[in-house]
Amino acid sequence: MTFQAPKGVSEYAPPRSAAFRRAIDTFAAAVTKAGYGYLELPVFEDTQLYARGVGESTDVVTKEMYTFEDRGGRSVTLRPEFTAGVLRSVLENGLHHGQLPAKVWAVGPAFRYERPQAGRYRQFYQVDLEAIGSDDPLVDAETIAIAWDWYRQLGLQRLTLLLNTLGCAECRPIYRAALQDFLRALDLDEATRARVEINPLRVLDDKRPEVKAQLEGAPLVTDHLCAACKAHHDQVRTALADLSIPWTDNPRLVRGLDYYTRTTFEFDHPLLGAQSAVGGGGRYDGLSESIGGPPLPGIGFGLGLDRTVLAMEAEQVAAAAVSTVDVYAVPLGEEARRRAFALLAELRRAGLAADMAYGSRGLKGSMKAASKSGARFALIIGERDLEAGAVQLKDLETAEQTEVSLASIVDTLKGKLL
Template sequence: MSFQAPKGVPEYYPPRSATFLAVRAAFAEAARRAGYAYIETPVFEETELFARGVGESTDVVTKEMYTFADRGGRSVTLRPEFTAGVLRSVLEHNLHTGQLPVKLWTTGPAFRYERPQAGRYRQLQQFDVEAIGTEDPAVDAETIAIAWEGYQALGLTRVRLLLNTLGCRQCRPAYRTALQEFLRGLDLDEATRERIEINPLRVLDDKRPEVRERVANAPLITDHLCASCKAHHDRVRELLADLGIPWEDTPRLVRGLDYYSRTTYEFDHPLLGAQSGIGGGGRYDGLSEDIGGPPLPGIGFAVGVDRIMLAIEAEGAEVAVPPRCEVYGVPLGEVAARRMFSLVGELRRAGVAADMAYGGKGLKGAMKGADRSGAAYAVILGERDLEAGTAQVKDMAGGEQAAVPLEEIVETLKGRLSR
């Protein structure tokens, strides 16, 4: 019997894992440049945090959470998303009492019990950004811009930004009433009819084709906005235009979590079929009060690293990844192996990615290792080289080889690699 990874959990291993890291690094760099700091939060939280924060009517809470009792009898849940946990941490550690907005990013796994398929996993990898403490529409546009820059840095050209507003607690009740009246007149299954009474907006997020067809003529939130929400939405679009970021107005876009208000957006990639959403977010101005905190507006997004990986592969995008190995050492004999080990250490301290042959391999076997490593240069060191105080430096692409004094090896290779 051999063990296998749990069903619905993707694994990333070399060489594909280098692209996985590059995806997270691209978004982290975009967030860093915008003044966002890193936060690390627990993988599990009290179940009630997600029930109150994400929303008891959502599929996430009703169907998808990994919930269990710990040894103390407390109900805990593996995080299905990041926002509620990040906001809980901000409130617990009083970050909101300092400079606002509190601008944070984090990354890691989230967990949802779903039917596994391509791009839909039970352990999903996300990159998350949150800006907490301001209603300024400029911050809405800023979060969108961070995500957009991440996609652009990865060479993705087919990403679409879908944009909507969900109004606020002042103007949404009138829309809710109009939507409920419309939905009650449709032929829908019992579970969906129950949802109409709890949160009718969730019906608009139903992905089943037959439901989508029936709600095609449902009232639009954009026809029921108060003056403040309309002005907010107009400003976000103006700022996106100033940044040169294209968007598509999508008045039926809802997203899958109850806490969204006002600005709501999704990033879509048309080559991924049914799982085309590769990220999204929105404003959650009432979430702090929902989990017991003070009024504290916020906005954020999460992008799906797993789906971005699929989008990169679907487009054939060339993602720059740092070389795993730039210089490969080939020692011939025990004395040479010891000197090579020191030389490899010097190269690494100088910022060069370096590796070497282990296990006393001969020249032929060691050079095969050099080929497989992808190194630009091999350094060959034998007994005669040691006596002469030199090593043979071989250009792996061109095949040229020359003796270089050992004390000059590091600087010589750094110079060649920087060309």
Template sequence: MSAEFQAPRGIPDYFPPASADFRRVRDTLTDAARRAGYGHIELPIFEDTGLFARGVGESTDVVSKEMYTFADRGERSVTLRPEGTAGVMRAVIQHGLDRGQLPVKLCYAGPFFRYEKPQEGRYRQLQQVGVEAIGVDDPALDAEVIAIADEGYRRLGLSGFRLEITSLGDDESRPRYREALQQFLFGLDLDEPTRKRAEINPLRVLDDKRPEVKEATADAPLLLDYLSDAARGHFDIVLGHLTRLGVPYEINPRLVRGLDYYTKTTFEFVHDGLGAQAGIGGGGRYDGLMRQIGGKQDLSGIGFGIGVDRTILAMRAEGVADADAARCQVFGVPMGAAAKAELVGLAGRLRAAGISVDLAYGDRGLKGAMKAADRSGARLALVLGDRELDEQTIEVKDLSNGAQRKVSLSTVVDDVVGVLTQ
């Protein structure tokens, strides 16, 4: 066995310079939610296993095959969170947020855990950004949630994605469709596990990724043909609002999400540059989830989860990733101990003014220090030696074009801020 430790299989590390894309995706998506009035919520990494079994659905692959579940020291069964919606709903119930102003609009970001075969952009520790709007069954809210995701993607520079959307119906639509779908499925030559799944939750069969099952179910009845008048009306209004918001969409009547709590509006963002694993985010409405996990009220909700890793892959496919992003704007190059002491103080003043600054640490010569400045991605290098100290000046070099000039030490902060903010 190797004496060196490595990260567990399927658990990625994020480090510079590629981690710049990670931060950019996370911050851009959460900022889009913040501008729509969504407040931040920080969720526990693990929860009572029953929360996910009841909320997500015991017939789903997530619960039946993919959860990291273990007994803690008190012999309680706990599970590393596989998704965010159930945890958010639990927090809303526990802390009485549903008794305040509605809708409760929350945003979160962080790691989630599913035991599945690792592959590029799909890990056992996956990173997501999510939003949830709980307490109001309003088609305009559905459209707002979808538009937040669309805006976030576009602010990241993505254009080669599309929104697929459908309706999974309501309490009136689903029983009629379930009966028709089961009648169709039981007429197929299904293996025993798939037949059992058809008995428990037939929609799960339509989510089966095996080619032979997809081919066998190609002519299955469509839920859109079984919508109640209320569900049809809700869906039509959502589509109208998306048009007003300038969000293009494609209706995909065969779209099925992998979690049991979805009802009515259901959607997925797809990027064809990623091959078979094309989904980069999605979500939907989950009327009834609050009741399933023990809430005294039965408030509706709508939300999404966006995969940070999948989004980064989409950015790379379009050439809009920024893995070589600069780690600082200014790089200080001191020539001697006295110059370093002066630059340490100057770096502090520049950082206080909102400028990111790094220095050449150690006893590097001028040539080595300037190579480090180039590698840092900084726009400006500040070069200070004994001669400049005597003159109370500093050399300011623009690394983008090589232009160099002397600036007074007393005014260099204002000078640099002016150059970098103009």
């Protein structure tokens, strides 16, 4: 073939796509029950929204964005994450003027120009959820619980929830200065030294052994929290404990986006190789103002669907392709094909899932197709049957076959299947 999918994109064809769909459908049902409304968002935004929202110093903005100029000379960027666009939409649609928090969710692809590897794609999929306009720690706990329960519903047992707090505008600068003092004394490469000056917290996240070793005695946020942040953090943890959700406190958990304040969290899976974070999120109490909105606290998460599917496969809980049809018609001869085709539509209108053997295959081949379709019943329609005004109804599990009149076959099947 001349064409292949662009480098680094993920795509889902049957039977793998079943797990992908199930993940989305399960999420949609769960968050709808928790009061979240659906947001259908553009897949690209004004480049400045991400530059200012996500943060000029982040890798996402400096080297991973799909940015281009449209024909009108506007700089637009394929979304590298959801939160900035969600907040923009909430503000633009005035949802923050209604009852708070404004609770919304979204799903779809996001884009980052990176070198692909296991679990990391240039076009990847996320479900996203945001609660905007409340600083109640119970809202933090609610979002975490929703993510946790979703993973459990999908059958995932081996996830670890990592939890941290990054402080607020009050206490973070003090901690930041203390951390910088510590980091400047270390033996670090040039890129990391630069990061110490721009965003020292992210140095804590470094996974290289030679750097990790030096970080042993680094000052921790949790020791520099103001009273309000400490109380907030404690209340989040108490709420999680009340829900029997296990977590691991990780004072080194930073996350790569600049807007996070207070609560941050991440879900890690042990079987995914290097890209082990299947989802993550946190609070972003200053984000609204940084994109020109009113002061408006918020919290949310993005959960990676690609990595979730990989985790489901690794834990062997990905849905096996289940039968999608109940009835499979097997016509013999041209006249029978016409009648079967019409009957098929009738069955579907009656609410039954039905398919038939298309093309001119022999009876044996058609029966094989019926068997492979996973249908419970085969409907054999031959010339002899048509003359008798009947069809042969075969139960493909028991191999039991009965003759049913054409006039009553739809009702008969409805009786058996609905």
